[in-house]
Amino acid sequence: MNVGILSWIIDRQRTGVDNYLYGTVNEMIKMGKSNNITLIHHKKTDDDIYKHCREVLIPYLPLNLTCHLGMPYALMKSKVDLVHFPAHWHTQTSAFFLNRGVKKVLTIHDLIPLLYPESYPPNLARRWNTSLKMIVNHADHFIAVSQKTREDCVKHLNMSPDKITVIPNGYNPIYHPMDNRDEVRKYMKDKYNLNQYILFVGRVEARKNIIPVIRTLHEIKKSGLPHKLVIIGGMGWEHEKVLQEIEKLNLNDQVIFPGYISVEDLVRFYNAADLFVYLSFYEGFGLPPLEAMACGTPVITSNTSSLPEVVGDAGVMVDPLDEEALTSSMHQILCDERKRNKLRDKSILRAKDFSWHKTAKETWEVYEKVCRI
Incomplete structure (x- = not known):
């Protein structure tokens, strides 16, 4: 053949x-x-x-x-x-x-x-x-x-x-849990001036449903959490609405767009993040959540399209239209180290299926x- x-x-x-x-x-x-x-x-x-x-x-x-x-x-x-x-x-x-x-x-x-x-x-x-x-x-x-x-x-x-x-x-095996997370966090602080943050990777467009994540960031900041939101990806259809929401909520210094980064640094971004959020309305597969899980990052995704097939029970799934549920889930994970560690272990195990x-x-x-x- x-x-x-x-x-x-x-x-x-x-x-x-x-x-x-x-x-x-x-x-x-x-x-x-x-x-x-x-x-x-x-x-x-x-x-x-x-x-x-x-x-x-x-x-x-x-x-x-x-x-x-x-x-x-x-x-x-x-x-x-x-x-x-x-x-x-x-x-x-x-x-x-x-x-x-x-x-x-x-x-x-x-x-x-x-x-x-x-x-x-x-x-x-x-x-x-x-x-x-x-x-x-x-x-x-x-x-x-x-x-x-x-x-x-x-x-x-x-x-x-x-x-x-x-x-x-x-997924590329370069996405893996790095041995010394403290060293990775120091690298992120020195190069990108980042400490604790939530991560999104993907094109900034309407289908990715990023605006509720920005609103949720605004809510959890009120409770005193120090986290920023890092968005890695190019600009797509209706990205202007995302930028307008950031401006409207006065989050310009809290939502970070690092621009183009190397694959090696993307692995570091995944590893150093406290949480990965992917609230997309529709995905044919959803590779970024898999890459995040392979790095041991706790994941929240939508309960729609193919994402439940990828994440399984290793992450937290919410209705992409339910901002209250998203806020509650993000707050719980960010405030509970034990829960984050449990999700981290389940994520690494789940990623091995792919x-x-x-x-x-x-x-x-x-x-x-x-x-x-």
């Missing part, structure tokens, strides 16, 4: 979906599958991952034809039995129609452009949604990163449940199953 994987997304500065593919392919290489993998991308890079697998380049074509015709040509040239599309983009639609002799597996991470189209530029959301509906009946199998995403695909796209396999994400090795193994099993059909 020869497998082609569209790998161009790992050639850029990697974020969530890119890390999904990078972690999965690296583990497949460790499993001894290198000779069965062809990585298909736009241009050569010096990344070590390409030293282990065969690679095929997508030829550049004028008039925006590179993806529409160049990608199908590269798939034909690669002579693979199956191609894995690690995420959906409208630019790869033509391959589902032109490469009919190749089995096709598509990973669906979420349906945010369909369910929350306002989170994206209108043209992008429309093209994403239209193209996904076009290729639903032309893929041989789908991978969903959570049971919730699988249910959404069945409900909103009328996909057959039998054609969807749930394979959860893993790994890129497990993701890679189960993904390869899907390849084998599809090729047997």
